[in-house]
Amino acid sequence: MSQFSNQPRKIGVFGGTFDPPHVGHLVVAINVLHELGLDEVLLMVANDPWQKRGTREISRAADRFALVEAAVADIPGLSASAIEMELGGASYTADTLEKLLSEDDHVELFTILGADAANGLLTWERHERVSELSTLVVVDRPGVAVELPTPAFGQWVRVEVPHLEVSSSDLRRRVRDGRPLDFLVTSPVLNEITTRSMYAEGER
Numbered sequence: 001m002s003q004f005s006n007q008p009r010k011i012g013v014f015g016g017t018f019d020p021p022h023v024g025h026l027v028v029a030i031n032v033l034h035e036l037g038l039d040e041v042l043l044m045v046a047n048d049p050w051q052k053r054g055t056r057e058i059s060r061a062a063d064r065f066a067l068v069e070a071a072v073a074d075i076p077g078l079s080a081s082a083i084e085m086e087l088g089g090a091s092y093t094a095d096t097l098e099k100l101l102s103e104d105d106h107v108e109l110f111t112i113l114g115a116d117a118a119n120g121l122l123t124w125e126r127h128e129r130v131s132e133l134s135t136l137v138v139v140d141r142p143g144v145a146v147e148l149p150t151p152a153f154g155q156w157v158r159v160e161v162p163h164l165e166v167s168s169s170d171l172r173r174r175v176r177d178g179r180p181l182d183f184l185v186t187s188p189v190l191n192e193i194t195t196r197s198m199y200a201e202g203e204r
Contacts, residue, residue, distance in 0.1 A: 008106050008107050008108045009039045009040070009104075009106065009107045009108070010036065010037065010038045010039050010040075010107070010108045010110065011038065011039060011040050011041075011042060011100070011107050011108070011109055011110065012029070012032055012033065012036070012038045012040070012041035012042065012109075012110045012111075012112050012137065013041075013042050013044055013093070013096065013097065013100070013109060013110065013111050013112065013134065014028065014029050014032070014041055014042065014043050014044060014112040015044040015046060015084070015091070015093055015096065015111075015112075016043070016044070016045070016046060017045075017046050017049045017052060017058065017064065017168070018043065018045055018046075018064050018067060018068050018168070019058060019059050019064050019168050019172070020064070020067045020168055020171055020172075020185060020189060020193060020198070020199075021043065021064075021067050021068050021071045021168075021185070021189060022166045022167075022168060022171060022184055022185050022189075023164060023166060023183070023184060023185065023186070024164040024166040024167075025043070025071070026071060026072075026075065026078070026186070027161055027162060027164060028112065028114070028139050028161055029041045029043060029072075029078050029112070030075065030077070030078065031139075031159060031161040031162075032110070032112055032137055032139065032159050032161070033077045033078070035159045036110060036137065036157070036159065038077070038110065039077070040077055040078075040079055041077060041078050041079070041112070042079050042080075042081040042083075043068050043071070043072060043078065043079070043080050043081065044081045044083065044084055044096060045061060045064050045065045045068055045080065045081065045082060045084060045085060046061070046084055046091040047061050047084045047085045047087065047088060047089065047090075047091045048061075048089060048090045048091055049091060050090040050091065050092075050125075059198060059199075061085050062085070063196055063198060065080060065082055065085060066192055066196070067189050067192050067193065067198075068080040070186070070188035070189050070191070070192045071185070071186055071188065071189050073188060074188075083096055083099055083100065084096055087099060092124075092125045092126065093111060093124065093130050094124075094125065094126040094127075094129040094130050094133070097109055097111070097129075097130060097133040097134055098129075098133065101133065108135070109133060109134035109135070110134055110135045110136075110137050111130055111134040111135070111136050111137065112137045112139060113136060113137065113138050113139065114139050115138070115139065115140060115141070115146045118136075118138045118146045119146065121136075131155075131156070135155050135156060135157060136155070136156035136157070137156070137157055137158075137159055138156060138157070138158050138159070139158075139159055139160075139161055140158055140159070140160045140161070141160070141161065141162070141163030146158070166184055171184060171185065171199075172199045175193065175198070175199035175200070176199060176200065181193070
């Protein structure tokens, strides 16, 4: 038996709409995995991203999950998770963390946040619970430091990752305009987008 067998598994939870997942998402996930020595990073596909309601039409959760599965299929340490889809309804990170801990209480959870998400953390449903159940991981790009008030959010860490100017909204526009997505998303993701006829003219 390994001397480390009693250590909890360190799991990163990287939530998002992933509509579609792009190389910037993968760069964040793999760098956090490496920098914090995590056992796994779950790319958690939001079932109903409530903060985006009314802003645009969101692709079906099943389609977005298929894209994330395609994106991480050959990347050790990264996995697609459908937990929020299984929970149903609006997706709240506090519920997600509680579900993960109910399935395995011998894990240490890390909630991964981009700079925008970190700056808007006070608007999250039960944000205090999120910081109780997990270590917050704030992802910065070089030269841009985000600060969280420690008394409000407890333990948190910063991970600096290369910044790529890629956004899911731009990728959807590129599909509608007939422009290429090569090297902005992985080839398996591009194949899924094409097969599923996603982001066609008239979609958001």
